[in-house]
Amino acid sequence: MTTIAIPPGMPQYDDVPRFDVDKVRADFPILGREVNGHPLVYLDSANTSQKPRQVLDVLRQHYERHNGNVSRSVHTLGTEATEAYEGARAKVAAFINAPSVDEVVFTKNSTEAINLVAYAFSNASTSAAGDPRFRLGPGDEVVISEMEHHSNIVPWQLLCERTGATLRWFKLTEGGRLDESEVDELINERTKLVSLVHVSNILGTVNATARITARVREVGALLMLDCSQSAPHIPVDVVDLDVDFIAFTGHKMCAPTGIGVLWGRAELLAAMPPVLGGGSMIETVTMAGSTFAQPPARFEAGTPPIAEAVALGAAVDYLTGIGMRAIQWHEKQLTAYALDALGTVPGLRIFGPVVPIGRGGTISFALDGVHPHDVGQVLDDQGVQVRVGHHCARPVCVRYGVPATTRASFYLYTTTAEIDAMVAALEQVRKVFG
Template sequence: MSYDVELIRKDFPLLSRRLHDEGGAEGVPVVYLDSANTSQKPQVVIDTISEHFARHNANVARAVHTLGSESTLAYEGARDTIAELIHAPSRNEIIFTKNSSEALNLVAYSLGNSAGRPDGSEFPLVGPGDEIVISEMEHHSNIVPWQLLCQRTGATLRWFRITDDGRLDLSELDTLINERTRFVSYVHQSNILGTQNPVEPIVSRARQVGALVMLDASQSVPHMPVNVADLGVDFIAFTGHKMVGPTGIGVLWGRADLLNDMPPFLGGGEMIETVSMDGSTFAEVPHRFEAGTPPIAEAIGLGAAARYLMDLGLENVQAHEHALVSYALPRLKSVPGLTIVGPDTTEARGGTISFSLGAIHPHDIGQYLDELGIAVRVGHHCARPTCVRFGVPATTRASFYLYTTEAEIDALVDGLHQVVRFFG
């Protein structure tokens, strides 16, 4: 099946909007180049959420009435769909969270927590003298939880550096991941550089020393086929709103044997087996990690989003974005003074391109482009250590997705030429 981006765009109502149309003016079309921040939503996802609230709204797992049964079936059906999306061996390995940050925090908390595990299991996994390895390329969501874990447990945080061309520096892989390493967590695809990081050499080294590996897959699951069995990692985290789904819903996938041993992260309703005034026992996974009323409509919407992506074919999405990057890189390099921050070739990189433009501040660039209807992201993109590494306070970031066109890239480049002329 050919990839018809113009037909796909018709699924996304916001993309037909015109901006700055106050006072009867026609306005300018939306050129949305901020999908690494959050993606637009197709009509099927909007309709699925609306239909749930209009016809099936009830709490899950708490009622025997028809509405409760319908809501529960739809919620658990979404779990099945997400398991299919990432080829999880078991649906029970899919934990719904509110975003990637919560999924990462869940694992970081459980690694250093022995509460609720009186059965002699290996948790807490991390203690004084142990080491956690991350990278300099991480989103803050994959830095701060590990810093907090080290503060709680006395473990030490170490990290991969970034090369000048925006790749992970693996030259010290064997010394960085060593016999003291208990856990490695790093980004699968960078949200600021677009770099797609290798998995096999890091997982292989971690296995040699008995360490576990987690991927922040927030920028990879929406953009490419991801098979957790093929990756060979122990955990991945991703979020719904970057994959044409709603906000307020994310996913933790973990190996069943590890999840079954991990103590709970949050306590409350539905995550328990029994409760007495003297103590409590906990439900089996996945419900052990889903305390309280979950984001029901959001999970159901995420299921619809995942089905939409699978129907398109994530291999087709990946190929489309690769073609966009191949088109965009030389076009962007035509802008006087523009410097790409990160890989400047198409090899092992996704559709996220950050850049600086001489002495022009990214906020000025973003505001000028917005007047043209072009939405880009400016700032440190919750990846300040990466900006520090490249000696810039902030960057401008254009990020593409399954609905992005070459004409939108042309609009961006033309807009940047105007920025250069305006700011001199």
């Protein structure tokens, strides 16, 4: 069994659930391959996670045995496909402690989920009958932060352009945290929506949202969290978070690409106008007009990603079987180990929190005098897979005065030996580039 060497000062708790990392790794076929003659070291899980056999088998079995369209047929295959699809929705609802299964809307990814809410605001703003909570115009404000992925920046920029509303944002501290010093001024009576990342995909920062949530409730605004980097790694409870919407994506949590989730409070989804029109999202259609289905069907026009949703359900089963608290603790120890290990590399600068408190298992860094693309190339030569660039979070790079960073990100299958391999490969970078 692979164990984690806990750095000095990191507490050890006997009651924390744990799992056998070697046994978990055996579930992921790709981890057994080589890259450039070296054992694969996959440290890019914030980009996309690898997939266990338990998920791959369900995906294949669905196409081999149960392939049919959903909510359209009474034949056996259609019924089986519908039951599996709706069963996956129920699994996702339980995974995030949603009060109702009908609050789970399947999308193709987090980006589409966020855009769905943004365009619902836009559609409500052009209708005299639009719910006032979703109507935006000049004088209204939307609040985000400098920490966001582009998918939680661009949709709101476009929404504000369409409606005349104003976009405002939280700034970042030098240590990679949200600067909440102006929270009462930023979130005010003009604020209609606050949309923030739960865990940063570039800084690793875990945003404690309690103070912001309290202020949002004071002014009567709505709150959305981008949980793309939290739902795969830590327990996410929408009731405990007291939010109105969350978005996350399957491919970062052991599921295939092409499937994501928008969760919204039932009464808010019911008040939102549809975004995409077509089959399956309607109640009745005449040539004079249409009425629309209740959520979640209202927001799932056309044939959905059926097999991908079923496989997402299998991924939820897999992660739940291991335990999200166990995964969270495993990554917390890995992060502490990695922060210490990277601290031994001369000329290396870490962006974001430099302690494993209030941060997740994503670490971005720069090496003095070496472009991140060169770092990534040398690491790949050694079999170490990391991401380089601005990670779809360019405002963060601008904030800290760098064009790009190198990012290592961990998951339930990551080991300390892989972190050691990365550090050894960084020494090779220093030799190559002096």
